[in-house]
Amino acid sequence: MSESLKRIAQEGLWSNNIVFSQSIALCPLLAVTGTTTNGLGMGLATVAVLMACNLLISYGRLLIPTEIRIPVFVVLIAMVVTLVDMAMNAWLHELHKVLGLFIPLIVTNCAILGRAEAYASRKPPLYALFDGLMMGMGFALALVLLGAARELVGSGTLFANASLLLGQGFAWLETTVIPDYRGFLLMALPPGGFLMLGFLLAGKKMLDKRLAQRPATAAVIREPLAGNT
Template sequence: MSTIDERSTNWPRIARDGVWDNNVVMAQSLALCPLLAVTGTATNGLGLGLASTFVMVASGLLVSVLRGSITPQVRIPVFVLIIATLVTLVDLGMNAWMHDLHKVLGLFIPLIVTNCAILGRAESFASRQAPLPAVFDGLMMGVGFTLVLVALGAVREALGSGTLFANASMLLGQSLSWLEVTLITDYRGFLLMILPPGGFIAMGFLLAGKRMLDRRLAARREAKAAGVPASA
């Protein structure tokens, strides 16, 4: 498999692809099941996002390092085995050290194995790149996925419960319990936003917002290329 020269790697492009242009959720529409299921709070979204990011980074590194030893005929089963091993380690680690959060996320931690974005990046990027670009790509893809999880969780939690980062101490420790904010005291809650239908609604607004912003940015680039003032 061919590789690229790390000195010529377009690092800003990799970062922009992972966080924005080729975002796992906003552009590829992958991992929607866990996204909508666990983002009842921003804390849950952050926990799943960090776990997924670790798997993306570690799988990218291992696939890149082992790419010369993996024959094309068995590459997909080997990639799945690598990802499944890493997810098992994450699952056991969270069960041991973050048991309360592990109980909340439940089945969706093992289901990281089925996240097509992780296998897709292993196949399309890590298996063709040197280790450092592969790790950076996994990190940026994970960061982009985590940002969407946290944003969606924050919106649903704020509207549904009137809080933000509830029970953050389960994930981040007591030292960062100050992140737990009550936005509206004596708030009775908006049940729809906590339920899956609320996740679909909030996700629709996020997607619409991204597409509107993309169109505006594209129009500005076209106007700039044509020499037209930005305000026109």
């Protein structure tokens, strides 16, 4: 069981990451990551939706007729997104105003329906819930990384207005990395998002290549040692 959970975590956070590996859900990714705070807020909302949808669909997988499973999944996802949207409007109203239409549009995030069809509808609740958590955390990680990179280059800050958008408990996140920085407007615009996403994807490819070479290098080192003995 622990090995299965470890594999789920690795796939969600890295090897099958929604953004860096599957390259889906790019519309909200590029739209809301002008700042790290916005990316974090959208990421947490998506985590909540993925976990709730996976859990509901896993529990109901034996009751939902196969012929109508996709419409049922869409209705369940829409219900969960509506509840999350209303909760954010009630308790995180400033962040809700900033993210705007992109919260209801979580319904159209094909990653959520994809996990429902490919995983939650075939697995028991514990695994489905954990898969939703890891996939959501992987997506949130991509949002935060891209938002941090764009905000740092664009304005020299990190988590700007976190206390205003997320509450006073997040005030400690607000950081001015480069004082008196005049800013780089391109990073706040969609072209800047595309550029920075390209750099992050290239970085992940290079890191994956290095990690893949490690076992081969270790095997080459062990062979002479084994021959000497």
